[in-house]
């Protein structure tokens with residue numbers, strides 16, 4: 138059985154990650170590829186419990202290292218209980234955020250240092266690196282505006298990260314671009330200011346260019 142493909146979506150708040158994960162799942166489904174949609178933090182029951190500690194409450198709820206450790210604990214649960222078994226069964230896994238978010242949020246924006254996030258990533262992610270990472274790039278204020286409009290559909294109040302400073306969100310955007318520059322084989326940056334359908338067309342192009350299973 139061939140290992141499934143692992144695709145991650147990254148970017149700041151309101152960049153369009155959740156929207157584009159749904160669109161990619163639908164496009165793959167049309168090609169007869171059943172892909173699993175998942176998210177971080179979360180993606181497994183135990184990891185979703187940790188999520189609830191992270192996505193609500195005041196921005197300073199956690200010290201940056203504690204936050205990185207919680208995220209990696211959740212990631213380990215996600216990897217061991219869902220991602221690795223699915224990939225081994227030949228299923229595709231599409232994750233809304235993954236390890237690059239910890240690099241960007243805690244490593245860069247919360248100033249923990251990327252040496253720390255890289256060490257945790259080596260320990261937890263190991264060889265289970267994404268085959269492709271789509272980075273949705275949008276100016277921080279634009280993304281936050283979109284996220285604010287969406288709040289009506291977010292009754293859980295998962296707004297902790299949206300309440301970090303504008304400077305924090307600007308740093309995040311630059312961080313994701315740095316991550317892409319450092320790993321151009323894996324990462325594709327897409328201008329997410331474009332209309333939703335244009336963004337998804339570019340994502341589909343990146344996916345078909347990379348994977349023979351869906352090549353046109």
Ligand SMILES: Nc1ncnc2c1ncn2[C@@H]1O[C@H](COP(=O)(O)OP(=O)(O)O)[C@@H](O)[C@H]1O
Pocket residue numbers: 148149150151152153154155156157283284286287329330331332333334336
């Ligand atoms: N390309 C786009 N242009 C304009 N609005 C968008 C676009 N993509 C998504 N949106 C809208 O912006 C909001 C945030 O999108 P979402 O996918 O939830 O972002 P994220 O998961 O990255 O935080 C949603 O209301 C969504 O409908």
Ligand SMILES: [Mg+2]
Pocket residue numbers: 154155156233
């Ligand atoms: Mg989302």
